[in-house]
Amino acid sequence: MTAAITVPSQIVIASRESRLALWQAEHVRERLAQLYPKTTVTILGMTTRGDQILDRPLSAIGGKGLFIKELEVAMQAGRADLAVHSLKDVPMEMPTGFVLAAISARENPCDAFVSPRFDTLDDLPPEAVVGTSSLRRAAILRARYPQLTVRSLRGNLDTRLKKLDAGEYDAIILAAAGLIRLGLAQRIRSLLTPEQSLPAPGQGVLAVEVSSARTDMIASVAALNDAATAHCVRAERAFSRALGGSCQVPLAAYAVLDDAGLWLRGLIATPDGGRMLAGELRGAPQDDESIGCMLAQVLRNQGADAILESLSAGQ
Template sequence: MNSANPDQPRIVIASRESRLAMWQAEHIRGRLLELYPQLEVDILGMTTRGDQILDRPLSEIGGKGLFIKELEVAMQSGRADLAVHSMKDLPMELPEGFVLAAVSERANPCDAFVSNHYVALDDLPAGAVIGTSSLRREATLRARYPQLAIKGLRGNLDTRLRKLDAGEYDAIILAAAGLVRLGLADRIKSVLAPEQSLPAPGQGVLGIEVPSGRADLIALVEPLNDLATAHCVRAERAFSRALGGSCQLPLAAYAVLESGQLRLRGFVATADGRRSVAGERRGVPDEAESVGYRLAQTLRADGADVILRELAAGQ
């Protein structure tokens, strides 16, 4: 651990500087201090390329990995020991030298409908402008509400809300968990059930990334790992990985534990939402990755391969 004084252990958490990212880092800091009162825990706030480039969709500029590269460099250089991420922003393949050491208990995994004038998606009139940064959400909206105008929405959570309040959008779709974490639950007009908008892999979950060679850190954060959530996230991420999942792909995956079984639902779609292939698979939690892989293979056999080829050709 980063420590000039071996009698006073100290670790540094790398985090993006957005208000939500800092909340997440502070939350993990608090959990660590509960477990280890003698520990000194500092937070290194950083601005990433993903935070700087706001005039283009993420799918055009390199994906969600842009939000974590600088944090990984800080860990590699010894300026930080671990990084806290929103799991839905963590690429499906971590770079060599890093591991996902723990995931938090899942908060609300659902999408939230936010508007100053309307209560629900069904209330929006034809031509209403709705904002999202997610190809997954865009495909879902275009499939179910073709009469709406979908407009890209970048920036941190506060920036997105400001754009809504400035009248640039009639409504926006955000992750419910982020709004609740920042005390903004009153901005949620309605929550979209998974049947309305299937969540992204890892949505509502925090992940702790550490250098793979740091057995001391892996052991330190192990008590923060929520086993039930970890099973679900492994299935979701295995499904996404098997389909080449990235933010360039309209893909959803959501797993729950029901009566001792893991139930995974997933879909892949064209960006315009006109075609999609969906399915579900059940299995035992200890074989979560196999459940995800098998569902991906089922969807490929049902036509997802055609969609994936078209999406790849269009990039």
Template sequence: MSAPEKLVIATRASRLALWQAHHAQSRLRALYPDCRVELLEMTTRGDQILDRTLSKVGGKGLFVKELETALLDGRADLAVHSLKDVPVDLTQPFALAAVLQRADPCDALVSNTAASLDDLPAGAVVGTSSLRREAQLRARYPQLLVKPLRGNLDTRLAKLDRGDYAAIVLAAAGLQRLGLSERIRSVLPVDLSLPAAGQGALGIETLASRTDLRSWLEPLVCRETTACVLAERAVSRALGGSCQVPLAAYAVLHADELFLRGLVAEPDGSRVLRAQARGAADQAEALGESVARDLLGQGADAILARLSSTDA
């Protein structure tokens, strides 16, 4: 197949999203030096609605819908996303064409007063944008006051710096990508804050019909990361995962074996269900479904049903 002549990347206009799009752009330009690779910057509903948590306004899909419209009407060929923002039930006419090598998948603590969560006094306010982080923080640190935190990364840091929060918890990868690693006081171990499915990985979405794009993107695909996130997203998919559910899934690959951990929790942290399993990398989705069944067997279905009815 001949090399592409022009590719347009749809991206959110936030600083982090633009870093991600420029990263994909540079990779594609390196592969195809004669190709014009352009960015189409867009503002999504997820960027516009900042006074409510994602779980109250429709979930992570709010960050991808406008980009998908650009794919449908031909204004863009591909969209670059933080993979944890891509709904796990992605269906026709869209496809996840490539998963790039993962950066740090962990959560990070940012604070101007404390080097770790253990250093925070009782009643200290900790901000986070996800129910997943909130539930795990509440379970381990019931003495802390966990509150919602919306806005792009710079907005969240500004809220911390003006004293609205004693500490905030963010994805480590976002801080590192924007050259803000010095703001990280500690990286939270996965047994304290199990990451979201796909956290730290970049995904490229296209129309499923664009087999030409899939071929052009093939050199960007990271096999190890793809296997891990397939397992993680399978856990989330089997449990109907969304922003409304405190749900985590994280896999690592050793040789050809995946080690997958999953978690479902009550939002207040009063109950945290955990499951784990090992399996072959080429059976990633089956492994994810197995971990999901384990969680359901422990009672995750009751938690999920109650949260779904509450949000309905």
């Protein structure tokens, strides 16, 4: 017989205060409220350093951890019980004392092309300005569309759309999942297939972070976990981790489950797109992390270490 779960009478979810982050937190709040109708579930909105520093690329100010540190402090202080993140914003190495206790079913993982005047990347004229906050997207764009001008674009989703609408960019590239979740799917002019723009590790996935000491919360959120997606993102994150994946490394990884098992594709590039290495590997879903590590080794054998060394030398 399975032991009964001891659910707290109150659960507080820590969240960034952007509209998308609050949508994600509310989505998890609703699911927990359905699971545990006697529990009061509330959201603690917070502003992180990643939200405050908008005049520099994320890779130049400390990376993805800037979006989650304050939320972890709130959990450590007992002001929050869990935090909800876009998994692609979660560092590949979890800080000591915290675990990803649940992985959501994946929303559309693709990158989205957004423009008021053009339908696809191929329609953009030479020197057209494309905005992105991602080194991965920028490297892929520079490699495949060298005639375009790629510029950094920071801010939350609404801020980025406002900059586009104000004419600062001819087009921008965003994660399709965020637009879909906020009811803005109509802004997507076209989706970039994984073949055109391989997604970031964890793109389209929500993750629930909990203190590793909170066994009650780990058990309480277990029902939110989607096993198939979890296998995929474990492979993606293992690949990234094995290559030192961070905001300073233009890196992509995307896994799917099909009839043959788990299929992982990975990519690493120089920021200018001048050198790009890609590979793929298949295996059993239960070997997810091993597949990720093995694919990373495949790319190392192709010369990935030289790319990583060039990135380290440039920092």
